[in-house]
Amino acid sequence: MNYQKKTVVASVAGLTLEGMDIMFLSFAMSMIIAEFHLDMATGGLISSITNLGMLFGGILFGILADKFGRVKVFTYSILLFAIGTALTGMAANIEQVYIFRFIAGIGAGGEYGIGVTLVAEAWPKNKQGRASSYVSIGAQFGVILAALLSAMILPAWGWRGLFFVGIIPVLFAFMVRKNLNESPEWLASKIEKKQASKRGSVKELFATPRTVLTTIALAVMATVQIAGYNGLMIWLPSMLQQSQGLSVSGSALWTISTAIGMIAGMLTFGQVMDRLGMKKAYGLFLIASAVAVFFYSFATGATGVLIGGAIVGFFSNGMFAGYGALISYFYPVEIRSTATNTIFNFGRALGGLSPILVGFILQHANVTMAMIYLAVLYCISFIALISLGNGHAARKQNALHTLSKAI
Known part of the structure; x- marks a missing residue:
């Protein structure tokens, strides 16, 4: 499998796991509300806190990925996402649920943006649209996977068992780190020390x-x-x-x-x-x-x-x-x-x-x-x-395409 396909597979899998986790919350919400004796508004706040975590994580991991590399930070975001999801299954009260969902949101917020950046930097401009579209359907796969797992796990082990499945992304992160090389375009910019002071700002x-x-x-x-x-x-x-x-x-x-x-x-x-x-x-x-x-x-x-x-x-x-x-x-x-x-x-x-x-x-x-x-x-x-202009002109797509194929 060449580098371009590897970036798509890794990004699709990451978004699938993220979509699965988000839908876990939807399927488990009624049980969480019942166990902690919550009203609907308090229960709905779980989703809002997750979204805030995504915003914070998106900014944090985006900066880190520009400074230290896409693949390395991508795997860290997945690990944090997995930890937050698994910890949710061990929450003793609603306050802990909020904290752990915020942690999971931080990891999820970093995962999506870094994944699609990897794909954008690996594929030539005239094929970026279709590559990006392959990644985007990962979320739909996640919805289907969550529905199937929820049907099997919720009746037997309840909502906590569902979130324990969140440990699976740890294995995925290990595989990504082992099999996916760093973005050639990012490596080239680092070697040239191009705009180093502005990196990740x-x-x-x-x-x-x-x-x-x-x-x-x-x-x-x-x-x-x-x-x-x-x-x-x-x-x-x-x-x-x-x-x-x-x-x-x-x-x-x-x-x-x-x-x-x-x-x-x-x-x-x-x-x-x-x-x-x-x-x-x-x-x-x-x-x-x-x-x-x-x-x-x-x-x-x-x-x-x-x-x-x-x-x-x-x-x-x-x-x-x-x-x-x-x-x-x-x-x-x-x-x-x-x-x-x-x-x-x-x-x-x-x-x-x-x-x-x-x-x-x-x-x-x-x-x-x-x-x-x-x-x-x-x-x-x-x-x-x-109102948008013509974009960043100095992309050097043809050279990047050649480099990516060589890898």
Whole structure:
């Protein structure tokens, strides 16, 4: 297996484990609430604290990866993620659950950004889209894996047994460290001692007016991506049960249909990005997302709801496939991991609050207004996209491609 494929396999596996852990919390939440006698708000805080950990970990591990190497820090982030997950299964009270989920979040926040940075630096620009799309479906694999494991473990060993499975990433980290070499582009920049004083500096994300605009625009786009996904996946089943009279089993079928659309959208988006370029691909999918989400509020009948859900998922979450390549493209190697981790995890933390606003809209208005809100989000992201420049020019993609193949 060549170096390029190894980076994809490692990143896919890392995101699969992260997605699995996040869904473990969803499946175990009712049991945790019951054991510690929590109200819904206190239980929901577990997820919020995990997201805050991801933001902190994204910044911390992004800086470390730029300073000390992608692979080394990648494995450390996985180890911390595994430790936090396993410790959650030993929590004696809700305060300990908060602490351990924050630790797991720190590790998870570092893992994603470093993984996609490795992929972006290993693949030539005309293939980064499809490589990034392969990585992105790892989260969907994690959801499926979590569902299967939860069905087997929860009835027998309860929610604690589920989190003990989190020790598995320790073995994965060992394999990565043993079989994956450091990024050739990062090694080259270190040998040249290029911009050593600026390596891993968050300040460099705001060093010039052009960079400030780029960082803000990408942060807006990442926030919209997470906000749209969370708003759709958390509230749409309830919306459909109310507006269309769908049963719980019917809304579960909608979830599967939408997830299939998302996977197809991510794989397609990677191909479109490589053929049309980043800005055109995002522009096309953002406009399509706004239109699809708005008209979906008028869908009727079981067939219309299922097909419409797949179409919305195809466009709205298909774009997730490109964020690793998109953010990496706009920053030099010295701060690339810092930029990717900081920007995307900022989007996770802020966009993760979207379900609160969607719930408020549903309580005081109706489904149509909630869908208009989501459609407007994609329009805002489109405006942010237009403000982006042409990216970091000195990528030397052809030379890197040759070096990667040699390794």
